[in-house]
Amino acid sequence: MVAVIDVQDISKSFKIHHERNQSLKERLLHPRTGSTEVFHALNNISFTVGQGETVGIVGHNGSGKSTLLKCICGVLKPTSGEIRLRGSLAALLELGAGFQTELSGRDNVYLYGAMLGFSKNMVDAIFDEVVDFSEIEQFIDTQVKFYSSGMYVRLAFAVAVNVDPDILVVDEVLAVGDERFQAKCVDRIQRFREEGRTILFVTHNADQVRALCDRAVVLESGDMIADGATQDSLRIFREHLMQDAVAHDSAQLLGTITIDSVTTPEGSFDIKSGSGLHLDAAVTSQTAYSGSFVIELFTRGGLLVSRSDAQGSPVNLLPGRNVIGIDLAQVPLLDGIYDLNVGVLDHHANTVIAWSEKAASIQVTYDGREGGIVELGASIRQQ
Ligand SMILES: Nc1ncnc2c1ncn2[C@@H]1O[C@H](COP(=O)(O)OP(=O)(O)O)[C@@H](O)[C@H]1O
Ligand SMILES: [Mg+2]
Known part of the structure; x- marks a missing residue:
């Protein structure tokens, strides 16, 4: 496969100057106090992205995702290492980043086009499509500084997908704006994939990574801790999330709760559509712990079929082996294999205490x- 993005041993550090909190008099007397610290935002990152691949980059806030993308796009110069693009x-x-806020939306479209090497005629040719996709026609001659963040993203996305790039790089922006527009963007990215273009995609939304990406890279405090198949990378990301949460909030929980297995009394996970299924999750805990139990079901294509209400499923784990029963009243899914993730979350359902991906x-x-993934039982007749 041809590498279209080749990131070789990239590091990026920032110099941060700390002013000591002094009075003006002290500062005048000792002008050179305060210190400069070097902050390592990225450490020796290497990976390649092949033609037509969609690669996700996931990681906590501050892990270096945006810094990495900025280096790839040439907005930041890496401290060391090399990046080659094709x-x-x-x-x-x-x-x-990007738009000149004093200019109108229209002028920004032309400016952006020019930056990408588009002549005025070329931008003319795509202009209507850009405005149409962005759905902000009545504001196209308004200065961008008056745009809401949603409008800004709409226009930026519309331009980026209509300038016919070989490589599309997207940082988090899909989190902005309403769900309908987000869905439209995700559709457009899907079409990009089908056209064989290359996409690098940063998001904190694991569901979007699952749905869109062939592969995912995981960053943690500037280090690359995984680069592999989406499911595997997300599992590693979640395990780190868990360790981190545990390290920060409740050190005594570290590794004390594990999900050992998920089994069925019948010993088989083969069911007929429409029938129910009982599952038992074996959970070993070293301490008593009250939390919430959550399940997720995904298609093999990575589409979330269902996630249970975490806050609605409290469990009181006792020291030793616990069995959590999961009853699926009826499974109206069509032919296929569906992967189950199970986990224990804290009471507020925002910290993963234990997790088993593809349990x-x-x-x-x-x-x-019927076709698709779920049986609706539609009956259709002429009235
Ligand atoms: N220009 C900068 N100067 C100093 N530190 C920065 C700068 N840009 C980013 N950082 C720091 O680098 C780290 C990574 O930031 P970022 O790449 O934005 O993370 P992410 O996008 O994963 O949330 C953060 O700790 C951030 O504070
Ligand atoms: Mg970021």
Whole structure:
């Protein structure tokens, strides 16, 4: 496969100057106090992205995702290492990067086009499509500084996808704006994938990574801790999330709760569509712990079928082995294999205490005639 993005041993550090909190008099007397610290935002990152691949970059806030994308797009110069790109690149970086806020939306479209090497005629040719996609026609001659963040992102996304780039780089922007527009953007990214273009995609939304990415890179405090198949990388990301949360909030919980297995009394995860399924999760805890239990079901294509209400499922774990029963009243899914993730979250459902990705795979057989992933039982007749 041809590498279109080749990141070789990239490091980036920032110099941060700390002013000591002094009175003006002290500062005049001792002008050179305060200190300069070097902050390592990225440490020796290497990976390549092949033609037509969609690669996700995940990591906590501050792990270095945006810094990495900025280096790739040439907005920041890495302290060491080398980046090679093959083909044209359009980037949607964090809000604030990109547009000239004093100019109108229209002028920014032309300016952005020019930056990517588009002549005025070429921008003319795509202009209507850009405005149409952005859905901000009535504001196109308004200065961008009066745009809401949603409008800004709409226009930026519309330009980036219409300038026909070989490589599209997207940083978090899909989190802004309403859900309908987000869905439209995700659709557009899907089409990009199908056209065989290369996409680098940063998000904190694991579901989007699952749905869109072939591969994912995981950053943690500037280090690359995983680069592999999406499912594997997300598992590593979650495990780190767990360790981190535990290290920060409740050190005594570290590794004390594990999900050992998910089994069925029948010993088989093969079911007929529409029937129920009982599962038992074996959880070993070294201490008593009250939290919430959550399950997620995904298609093999990475689409979230269902996630249980975490706050609605409290469990009181006792020291030793616990069995958590999971009853699925009926599974109206069509033919296919569905992967089950299970986890224990804290009471507020914002910290993962224990997690098992792909704890079980459920094989559903369906002999009805509907298509898709779920049986609606539609009956259609002429009135
Ligand atoms: N220009 C800068 N000067 C100093 N520190 C920075 C600068 N840009 C980013 N950082 C720091 O680098 C780290 C990584 O930031 P960033 O790449 O934005 O993370 P992410 O996008 O993963 O949330 C953070 O700790 C951030 O504070
Ligand atoms: Mg960021």
